[in-house]
Amino acid sequence: MIDLNTADILETIHMIDEEHLDIRTITMGISLLDCADSDIDRACDRIYEKIVRKAADLVKTGEDIEREYGIPIINKRISVTPISMLLGASGGDPVKYAKVLERAATEVGANYLGGYSALVQKGFASGDEALIRSIPEALSVTDHVCSSVNIGSTKTGINMDAVALMGQIIRECAEQTADRECVAASKLVVFCNAVEDNPFMAGAFHGAGEPDCVINVGVSGPGVVRHALKKIPDADITEVAKLVKNTAFKITRVGQLVAHEASRRLDVPFGIVDLSLAPTPAVGDSVAHVLEEMGLEQCGCAGTTACLALLNDAVKKGGVMASSHVGGLSGAFIPVSEDAGMIDAARNGCLTIEKLEAMTAVCSVGLDMIAVPGDTPAEVLSGIIADEAAIGMINSKTTAVRIIPAIGKKPGEELEYGGLFGSAPIMPVNTASPAKFISRGGRIPAPLQSLRN
Template identity: 65%
Template sequence: MFNKFDVLETIEMIEKEHLDIRTVTMGISLLPCIRATAKETAKTVYDTVMKKAERLVATAEGLSREFGIPIVNKRVSVTPVSLITAAFPEKSGLVGKALDDAAKELGIDFLGGYSALVQKGTADYEEKFLRTIPEVLSATNRLCSSVNVGSSRSGINMDAVRLMGEIVKETAARTASSDGLGCAKLVVFCNAVEDNPFMAGAFHGTGEADTVINVGVSGPGVVQHALKFVPDADLTDAAELIKRTAFKITRAGQLVAKEAAKRLGARFGIVDLSLAPTPARGDSVAHILEELGLSVVGCHGTTAALAMLNDAVKKGGVMASSRVGGLSGAFIPVSEDIGMIESATAGNITLDKLEAMTCVCSVGLDMIAIPGDTPATTISAIIADEAAIGMINNKTTAVRIIPAPNKKVGDEVSFGGLLGRAPVMPVHSGDSSKFIGRGGLIPAPIHSFKN
């Protein structure tokens, strides 16, 4: 018999504090799908994804019923498509369309992997692939794209950074009628990971097994609720409490991941030790930071509070799971977190503060709307800054930014659902174009030479 308080605590976490499994993501290798033509390849890709993920949604729903814990998203990630279409890069869109069709047929909301890894240099076929991204993202609904432009090991490919600024702008322009929604499905990474279950940046790395189940857990509401009971605890005790809470959350993820993998005949990949917010009240990472004693997220002290939170989540999570990976940490997307939305709307959190916060937490500048007339070179410069933080600090950083067409500071963009809404935030008006125009590679930092 379990301790009755433990049982009731779990029930309360699920019913009142939004504890859920955020995503069960099946990673599928597309390498065996390469055929002589784009058309044949696209068909094989569609058939492969449909076959491998056929039971994904039903299995996840069954697990959700048995364990009594919601599994919010069922998703698929695939091998970076640029590798599959290297022989016919201009026709990559056919594979993109096949993947989008498969996602629709499977009943999943997002499929990730329309991706390219160009951290050290851009091959000719990769550049052609990258140029297809705006059109493909505007013509599909569920497909997500990511591009890795730098790493601690290789430096930052500034030619790719320059190109990505243009691609982000063009993607926004092609999806102008939906506030630039295409950009919400496009992430630019430094140190991208191969086993990330979260969108829009999920792809299935070439170092992975054939079919893998990766799980992302969530529970900002649970952490906030736990902290409510210790309003006067010092930060050592608060960190300890977060650690213990993260342990419990992650154990639920580990259980679901192992069982899902078993039932789907796939390998158990990793559990991503994440705190992923949603726009729902009571499911906010920003509110955890405020619970720690900040009047509003974005004020001085926010970076320190986030650093503590992020570290405690990892420490609790690592103990709870036999295989951890992905992005693992607290996410701070603006449009997907009610506390962030409110703080940004009131002007209490700025792009500069968010950039500082990305030094100490998972990922980077995420779901941030900026004025539609922001020059492509400024977007490239934002990407370069973020990539530099990742490269020097040996962590993943990313930029998912939306230059909202025809919108200016003070306006709002709304994407609905989990993608939420965001105020258009100001960017610096200084000109970065000469710097970005130089191109080349920012060399890898000295501490990358470890061999």
């Protein structure tokens, strides 16, 4: 007789069929350090050859696992060494790198490729500034390439020259793709305390301390957590936390299985499972709805930060035991445009940018996929980046800003992306100017790590 419990089997199938349990991504990290060359064209040839060789079977392997285990694997992605490191060696037009990454990603069928990146938390090295200034063009002429810039960390403080520059770069990204829903800005993340093994886009890159090639997996599953909470409508919060923890354990175990299997089949070392609860715009797959299931009238009301803190912590506690190596961003994501509940709350004004900023202090990752009015000045965007980076720096956590100035649009209108990116209601922004502060430049010194109140 079957030694598995019938109820357990049905629970698993129900999670997948009805509650949107899926593996969000298998991301192959590939080091391009050995592709560096003083001749940019030769470096590009090496990059193409290495990515196509290493990732040749990535998509097929993902699809095979999907069919055999019956678990949807939504994306197969690639992350590479920050391109600014290669640009530092070669010089030349950085967009050549973006184009070769696009060609390689298309050849192997990857959904996204991240790593058009620079790490400038303490200052600009050779190649860094040129790469950052090329981001608007690079993201306008490619579809699959994603970019990130790390402008601060707890150990170094915040590079305010980079903060000022990124406000302008984000605006240029939006302006250059104004006829395509300003899509370039949605592929650019500004980080504080960026992690080197993040499998999620747009912020994935393959850190310099990583092995030559590695498999990282990101799970999803807000729908499963919400469904579980529905079964205990009147339980106290201790019970709620326990149930989230148990559910996160089950979700993460599937991620661990897929990561192990992908690693074995591709003969590439397993890196980490990222425990993030990643929503999608599909109804029933929303982090906001999980918070509302805990007893909030709508996400954004008083109590939201507390519920999110509970959720984020319980997901980590459950997930850590389920996986042999946990890493990446690991926490609940709150990307506004990608979450049906957040979209509704932003539309009717219950969820504001200020509340989202508070929420980012207790969860992963930051102000994510937020559309703001098209006339928002660059220095206001820089001010938002500085605030978010300060939260990350002081709290020793990753924070990020992925914000989209919706060129030609005002609050009440929306950007429509479809697919995983969803639709972004344009949220009002406090427009009092931080221009003087931003124009000063320099660095915010690294914070004290004791006397923590």
